[in-house]
Amino acid sequence: MPKDDGIGAATVRREDVRFLTGVGQYTDDIKAYGETVAVFARSTVANGVIKSIDTTTAAGMPGVLAIFTGEDFAEVGGNPAGWLINSRDGTPMHEPKRPVLAHGKVRHVGDAYAAVIAETLEQAKNAVEAIEADIEELDAIVNMKDALAGSNYVHDEIGTNQCFDWGWIEDNRDATDAAIKGAHHVTTLELVNNRLVPNAMEPRSSRAEYKAAGDEYVLHTTSQNPHLTRLLISAFVLGIPENKLTVIAPDVGGGFGSKIYHYGEEALVLAAAKKLGRPVTWTADRTEAFLTDAHGRDHVTKIELAMDAEGNFLAFRTETLANVGAYLSNFSTATPTFLHGTLMAGNYTVPNVYVNVKAVFTNTAPVDAYRGAGRPEATYSLERVIDKAAREIGRDPIELRRQNFIKPDQYPFASAAGLEYDSGNYDALMDKMEEVADMAGFAARRKASEAKGLLRGFGVNAYIEACGIAPSNLVGVLGSRVGLYDAATVRVNATGNLSVMVGAHSHGQGHETAFPQVVAEMLGIDASTIDIVHGDTSKIPFGMGTYGSRSLAVCGSAVVRATEKVINKAKKIAAHMLEVSDGDIELKDGQFSVAGTDKSVSFGEVALKAYIPHEFPLEDIEPGLEETAFYDPANFTYPSGAYCCEVELDPETGKVSVERMTAVDDFGNVINPMIVTGQVHGGLGQGIGQALLENTTYDENGQLLSASYMDYTMPRADDLPFYTVDHSQGNPCTHNPLGVKGCGEAGAIGSPPTVVNAVIDAMQSGGKNVTHIDMPVTPHRVWSAMQNA
Amino acid sequence: MTKVTMTINGKSVAGDVGGNTLLSSFLRDDLRLTGTHIGCDTSQCGACVVHVNGRPVKSCTMFAAEAEGAEVSTIEGQANADGSLNVIQQAFQDHHGLQCGFCTPGMVMTAAALLKENPKPTVTEVREHLEGNICRCTGYHNIVKAIMAASGQDVSAIAAE
Amino acid sequence: MYAFDIERPATIGEAVSALTGEAMVLSGGQTLIPTLKSRLADPGKLVSLSGIGEMKGIGLSGRDLQIGGGTVHADVAADGSYKALSELASNIGDPAVRSRGTIGGSIANNDPAACYPAAALASGAIIVTNTREIAADDYFQGMFETALNEGEIVTAVKFPIPDAANYQKFVQPASRFALVGVFVAKYADGVRVAVTGASNEGVHRWTAAEEALTANFSVSALEGLSVSADNLISDLHGSPEYRAHLIKVMTGRAVTAAS
Structure with missing residues (x-):
């Protein structure tokens, strides 16, 4: 049994206490003397030419302190894309400038073209209404196919709406085509991966202060990675020297990807704070969040699966249109390419994979990584076409998958989509899933549903994903403009407690509890003496933040490396104190002892000696006990899983409910199983939401029809079931020191195809030959599909 | 501005509010009780729920002036008297x-x-x-x-x- | 929100006197406050009804139930003397909305997807205002349209309690308003069926179903009927045809539940 606060323990979260008592500090909770408020003037049209902006009246209104327009930022840089994608013909992607405030044109509803700073929120809103903007509306570019065909451009200077035309792996193209041409059976599926709005419950908020004495700025902001935000502001946008800008992401109310990126509002409040010499806060209302947070998914895909006569997979060929919206958000170009195309071999020994992705500009909000980011799109395409194929050739969907699974003795396995999977056992996952889901009882449950007049369907899915994107050397070759390491500093204080400064940011993931479990286990000390510091660039080493299920695999590995350095140094100090050589020192349960003797010193005594270095061998050891490590992984980690669910479908209304949902995942080693289970639950909630509920709809004029909770269906407690989650089948990651994979996105990756496969099964069981239905599988869509079948 | 008096987490509180001051704004901005959160504009997310006279209410969808004389409890008043979690x-x-x-x-x-x-x-x-x-x-x-x-x-x- | 004052009169008379100029009535505010937040109204003054004691409470006299216009949904839900109505109230919005939202506010607003209008219309309720009593059939006049005059306040709603009744709401999944809601009420002199959520005309009666159910109060009576999709609402959540279909399904379920 693990210790109650060491590795493997389901330790309750220490951060909960402040959240449960209402004393958490989110950005909008922070106030000081002289607060001012920023409100943005946002475009109500999707595409328009800014003819003029007259702020004269607004500027004279009560409480108004300053007004900015795009003109004020015309000379500063744009917010860049973090990943260069080259098209199949070798040409680089198109990268139009993304300004702080729209200049010349507005390109989506919600695009900010001016901002008012005032004493109060209502005064700022009054002034925004008084800004006279003459914006000539142009035809909106909304549909991706139309965007590629037409001659109306989101960015006129590019002369196309195609950002890039990417092939992966281009050298596999001919072989894949040939495999499909010569195959015994080819299953084709056209599908839409529906656009989602991330909807972290805390809307984005940014608050800037300027300190004239040191020409210094402090930005509190809802960020998943404050160092990246600082780097982008300093190096690309405003040019504030990095050492004059502190970025703090305090308590952050969820991110799911949408708070990875730098947004123009952050630059605006910084500029305004300097101009006014007063704190400036902007907090989005929910409508602004819908209109301006980076959205997720939005792929239109055609996928083909070729099989031989025995059902062996010969090839997957995919053509995808990926919406990037009006501007390139920071990782919008990596998401539909290297986080998607590289996963298109799935869990399978398929020899041929080719993926073509055309990224398309439209007059809609930018689209970027949202929980899963590319991998849900890959899994959905694969696992839906496999399910359809099984039905077409009359095979059991589980058996067909098992036949094509990579087997445990094949690792490391070079997938046909270019990745090297390090470990896994997909049959074991499927075995466990069949057991814990009580598949044997399905027939009886279907009967019971039918007795109520309801159809019951069973859906299954296997997924693999790639987390902790790395290594920097490889991603650099592939176009990444950032490194993908992380960092940690372990500071042992003189009194023996620890501050561990980490580059990852916790906004729900429980780092403040889980990271100390790792350090406590290594040092043999009480975890309660270890505090995690995160989110403040003035306190933590340069890390890359939290996204892509990377925190433990990448930053946790840095914590391990830094702790190892601390142990090595502490052993030297202990050896000196005990007058032996450091090779004779053993660390156990927080005691440094000399092997084979009863001589020992405690961890606390060593810490004190490090800072009060009397009689210290300064020629051999520096005072202090603090170490930093940067960790750059050798590979991605590859979590995998087998999921199944059962749905009930009301044939009269079309309403579908998920009655049972089982997720069996391989996350390698698990540090805190309670937190890991919670992460899976959250992913499942979002995945079921994508499958059944969540709809982001722009009309032909580029107006967002689902711009509030009145029309965008957020999953509620009564929409969702209890989940059965199992991670007993872990195969440790082979290349990081903890043997951990990533768990944050799995649920959102694995569940959508599972649910849709079950819906198809339910309709088929009712005698309706429906072979595909697009998400969200709303009652109206189900009813319509059954009417027409 | 209107003067309002109410009891919040057992303590009598008075303040001057505008007609359009929401109870949530009075709690967060005037009293600095920032545990009550604002997550939407359409009265649906529930991050702002407090109790008014013993009933759950969305404090973003009630004016402070309407809470005149009311007993209000918020998340900050939920822990046990010794500070432990309820x-x-x-x-x-x-x-x-x-x-x-x-x-x-x-x-x-x-x-x-x-x-x-x-x-x-x-x-x-x-x-x-x-x-x-x-x-x-x-x-x-x-x-x-x-x-x-x-x-x-x-x-x-x-x-x- | 634009700036405005709030007045909190203690009587209906004071409230009526206070309703001058652009002033608007504030009942529970569960619809009005979000509207004000999005700056879609600039009333200058709100006249709150929440301090008017005479507008609150539920009284049963024989088979007649009178509910004060200021009575919140939670209190109607807890009452139980008209079971189908209490069940309807217990499923409006969410618990916090039910603590504030009032029957008078809902009836006065006449949102085309609200629940109470269906109950009032199917029950042949009487809408009581500060000046008169209006039969439900005359009161509801289309989407957000009612017989109320400027400055007129819904002070109470009187429901004759039917022999059998039920309300079936198929929710619009995001807002949880009715995508289609059907209230069926069976009285000695006939059955009334009111539909909400579905029509561009707002709450309305389905007279063909009423006739069929009056003759034979069972689901089988509906078999030959169909609902026209003409003038039904088309939105993100359902086509007119889908709503037409749901009207019949929900009516059948209400009959089954009421039987």
């Missing part, structure tokens, strides 16, 4: 019923209202009672479980770690 709060921690913490104050206040009215709810009743509280992190599993546990019911059959 039964519901403790159940949320024990069962991992929160992640980012933003919806949590509203969840706790809504749960408290439910258990006052219905001390032993069924799972279905708990889920339906949470209709006006949106959480994006937990998939609700552990929130529902925590509320069931806080009601003193056996939750060992509900899967978890």
Whole structure:
């Protein structure tokens, strides 16, 4: 049994206490003397030419302190894309400038073209209404196919709406085509991966202060990675020297990807704070969040699966249109390419994979990584076409998958989509899933549903994903403009407690509890003496933040490396104190002892000696006990899983409910199983939401029809079931020191195809030959599909 | 401006508010009780739920002036007198019923209202009672479980770690 | 929100006197406050009804139930003397909305997807205002349209309690308003069926179903009927044809539940 606060323990979260008592500090909770408020003037049209902006009246209104327009930022840089994608013909992607405030044109509803700073929120809103903007509306570019065909451009200077035309792996193209041409059976599926709005419950908020004495700025902001935000502001946008800008992401109310990126509002409040010499806060209302947070998914895909006569997979060929919206958000170009195309071999020994992705500009909000980011799109395409194929050739969907699974003795396995999977056992996952889901009882449950007049369907899915994107050397070759390491500093204080400064940011993931479990286990000390510091660039080493299920695999590995350095140094100090050589020192349960003797010193005594270095061998050891490590992984980690669910479908209304949902995942080693289970639950909630509920709809004029909770269906407690989650089948990651994979996105990756496969099964069981239905599988869509079948 | 007086978490509080001052703004901006959160504009997310005269209310959809003379309780007043977590709060921690913490104050206040009215709810009743509280992190599993546990019911059959 | 004052009169008379100029009535505010937040109204003054004691409470006299216009949904839900109505109230919005939202506010607003209008219309309720009594059939006049005059306040609603009744709401999944809601009420002199959520005309009666159910109060009576999709609402959540279909399904379920 693990210790109650060491590795493997389901330790309750220490951060909960402040959240449960209402004393958490989110950005909008922070106030000081002289607060001012920023409100943005946002475009109500999707595409328009800014003819003029007259702020004269607004500027004279009560409480108004300053007004900015795009003109004020015309000379500063744009917010860049973090990943260069080259098209199949070798040409680089198109990268139009993304300004702080729209200049010349507005390109989506919600695009900010001016901002008012005032004493109060209502005064700022009054002034925004008084800004006279003459914006000539142009035809909106909304549909991706139309965007590629037409001659109306989101960015006129590019002369196309195609950002890039990417092939992966281009050298596999001919072989894949040939495999499909010569195959015994080819299953084709056209599908839409529906656009989602991330909807972290805390809307984005940014608050800037300027300190004239040191020409210094402090930005509190809802960020998943404050160092990246600082780097982008300093190096690309405003040019504030990095050492004059502190970025703090305090308590952050969820991110799911949408708070990875730098947004123009952050630059605006910084500029305004300097101009006014007063704190400036902007907090989005929910409508602004819908209109301006980076959205997720939005792929239109055609996928083909070729099989031989025995059902062996010969090839997957995919053509995808990926919406990037009006501007390139920071990782919008990596998401539909290297986080998607590289996963298109799935869990399978398929020899041929080719993926073509055309990224398309439209007059809609930018689209970027949202929980899963590319991998849900890959899994959905694969696992839906496999399910359809099984039905077409009359095979059991589980058996067909098992036949094509990579087997445990094949690792490391070079997938046909270019990745090297390090470990896994997909049959074991499927075995466990069949057991814990009580598949044997399905027939009886279907009967019971039918007795109520309801159809019951069973859906299954296997997924693999790639987390902790790395290594920097490889991603650099592939176009990444950032490194993908992380960092940690372990500071042992003189009194023996620890501050561990980490580059990852916790906004729900429980780092403040889980990271100390790792350090406590290594040092043999009480975890309660270890505090995690995160989110403040003035306190933590340069890390890359939290996204892509990377925190433990990448930053946790840095914590391990830094702790190892601390142990090595502490052993030297202990050896000196005990007058032996450091090779004779053993660390156990927080005691440094000399092997084979009863001589020992405690961890606390060593810490004190490090800072009060009397009689210290300064020629051999520096005072202090603090170490930093940067960790750059050798590979991605590859979590995998087998999921199944059962749905009930009301044939009269079309309403579908998920009655049972089982997720069996391989996350390698698990540090805190309670937190890991919670992460899976959250992913499942979002995945079921994508499958059944969540709809982001722009009309032909580029107006967002689902711009509030009145029309965008957020999953509620009564929409969702209890989940059965199992991670007993872990195969440790082979290349990081903890043997951990990533768990944050799995649920959102694995569940959508599972649910849709079950819906198809339910309709088929009712005698309706429906072979595909697009998400969200709303009652109206189900009813319509059954009417027409 | 209108003068309002109300009792908040057992303490009498007075303030000057405009007609359009929401109860949530009075709590957050005037009294600096920032545990009450604002997550939407359409009265749906429930992050702002407080109790007014013993009933759950969305404080973003009630004017401060309407709370004249009322007894208001907020998340800041929920812990036991010695500062320890109350039964519901403790159940949320024990069962991992929160992640980012933003919806949590509203969840706790809504749960408290439910258990006052219905001390032993069924799972279905708990889920339906949470209709006006949106959480994006937990998939609700552990929130529902925590509320069931806080009601003193056996939750060992509900899967978890 | 634009700036405005709030007045909190203690009597209906004071409230009526206070309603001058652009002033608007504030009942529970569960619809009005979000509207004000999005700056879609600029009333200058709100006249709150929440302090008017005479507008709150539920009284049963024989088979007649009178509910004060200021009575919140939670209190109607808890009452139980008209079971189908209490069940309807217990499913409006969410618990916090039910603590504030009032029957008078809902009836006065006449949102085309609200629940109470269906109950009032199907029950042949009387809408009581500060000046008169209006039969439900005359009161509801289309989407957000009622017979109320400027400055007129819904002070109470009187429901004759039917022999059998039920309300079935198929929710619009995001807002949880009715995508289609059907209230069926069976009285000695006939059956009334009111539909909400579905029509561009707002709440309305389905007279063909009423006739069929009056003759034979069972689901089988509906078999030959169909609902025209003409003038039904088309939105993100359902086509007119889908709503037409749901009207029949929900009516059948209400009959089954009421039987």
